[in-house]
Amino acid sequence: MTITSEVPKVKMETFNQYESEVRSYSRSFPTVFTKAKGYKLWDTDEKEYIDFFAGAGTLNYGHNNDAMKTLLIDYIEKDSITHSLDMATVARGTFLQKFNDIILQPRNLDYKVMFPGPTGTNAVESALKLARKKTGRTTIMSFTNAFHGMTIGSLSITGNESKRKGAGIPLAHSISMPFDQYNAKTDSLSLIESYLENGGSGIDLPAGIIVETVQGEGGINAASDEWLKGIEKIAKKFGILLIVDDIQAGCGRTGTFFSFERAGIEPDIVCLSKSIGGYGLPMALTLFKKELDIWEPGEHNxxxxxxxxAFVAATEALSYWETDTFAKEVEEKADLLSEFIRTLVKKYPELKAEPRGRGLMQGVACQEEGIAEKICHAAFERGLLMETSGPKDEVFKFLPPLIIDKAGLQKGFQIIEDSLKTVLKIN
Structure with a gap:
């Protein structure tokens, strides 16, 4: 892609001079980006990058999706409503109807839809408030290595030590339990049930249990179907609301629209954000069973x-799910990714690594500290965006747009293998 001369030349020094030290991704990817299309980006030097990052899972349908872009331009040119709080608009109503018809009804999910604010942490905060309001209890159970957002309520149920410290205050009214396969010695389900049954455990009965079916920031840890069913069974037994945080793993990232579908569970509350907006526009949803709709008007706004x-783009994005064709394509690409990761781990024992994740949300967990970060850095230099995850950034993470073609995947795989060989000093 040719960069036109009309694009101003912005230098990295501008960000170093004027922007806060809190910035992170501009350090991981130290260049100035100017254009993007599909699964590729270009910087001001016209260097091309393959995107295995996808806006941390926000761009499942790629950069500047043609169908969505056309609809957005047309919507703006007609002076249609842009900002409306929660007033009724044509765009809002059209999305609600299509979401019900294409996503909820075919899956026999009788959820009410709430627009809690534009970010994932807004969805989580509203879910916690609703669980507490419905049950009259205060405690929320979450899991080791969980990540649910950066606001105070979401941080209280997040496992990452450094992110929790950023709160600056004690984080209360939550308990953390071992995630599935946290270690070989712990039967997580039995432990949780025994703590809830034992009046001397010191654990108050929770209002809700919140879980990611695949932990994104926590290290691409995928829960088994059996474990998720066990968590649902425990929640029902003790009258606890089950909340699935599907902010990163949802919208097709693991192959089905909701990541919990393959486990056959039905959460009481579901949090969606990131790719629900279709085009990378801020949007979030909190879904909950109709009997939980006990909000007073404006109680959460x-x-x-x-x-x-975002409603316009999100409505168009739902078209990908009108049939099972797109899901099957994602599954085929996920199989290619799984095979590449298995081969990589076997071919390079020096990596001391293991595969993680499912769908197009997979990663490679490395035992040696710092290796994953070095591989990501080397890949960036070769023209590929990829990030790390896990409590020690020990996982290099594959999160390409779902629309990426097989040629794009293979090119990315080659860059990663070349980067790995450079880091491990293999000829």
């Missing part, structure tokens, strides 16, 4: 919960 541009 937000200025930007009516992002009509």
């Amino acid at each position: 937000g200025t930007f919960r009516g992002n009509n541009l």
Whole structure:
């Protein structure tokens, strides 16, 4: 792609001079990006990058999706409503109807839809508030290595030590239990049930249990179907609301629209954000069973919960799910990714690694500290965006747009293998 001369030349020094030290991704990817299309980006030097990052899972349908872009331009040119709080608009109503018809009804999910604000942490905060309001209890159970957001309530149920420290206050009203296969010695389900049954355990009965079926920031840890069914069974036994945080793993990332579908469970509350907006536009949903709709008007609100541009793009994004064709394509690409990871781990024992994840949300966990970060850095230099995850950044993580073609995957795989060989000093 040719960069036109009209694009101003912005240098990295501008960000170093004026922007806060809190920035992170501009350190991982130290260049100035100017254009993007599909699964590729270009910087101001016209260097091309393959995207195995996808806006941390926000761009499942790729950069500047043609169908969505056309609809957005047309919507703006007609002076249609952009900002509306939670007033009724055509864009809002169209999305609600299509989401019900294409996503909820075919899956026999009788959920009410709430627009809690534009971010994932807004969805989580609203879910926690609703669980507490419905049950009258205060405690929320979460899991080791969980990540649910950066606001205070979401941080209280997040496992990452460094992120929790950022709160600056004690994080209370939560308990953390071992995630599936946390270690070989722990039967997580039995432990949780025994703590809830034992009046002397010191654990108050939770209002909700919140879980990611695949932990994104926590290290691409995938829960088994059996474990998820066990968590649902425990929640029902003790009258606890089951909340699935599907912010990164949802919207087709693991192959089905909701990541929990393959386990055959039905959460009481579901949190969606990131790719639900289709085009990378801020949007979030909190879904819950109708009997949980006990909100008073305005009891949870937000200025930007009516992002009509996101509604337009999100409605078009749902077209990918009108048939099972797209899901099958994702599954085929996921198989290619799984095979590549298995081969990589076997071919390079020096890596001391293991495969993680499912769908197009997979990773390679490395035993040696710092290796994953070095591989990501080397891949960036070769023209590929990829990030790390896990409590020690020990996993290099594959999160390409779902629309990527097989040629794009193979090119990315080659860059990663070349980067790995450079880091491990293999000829």
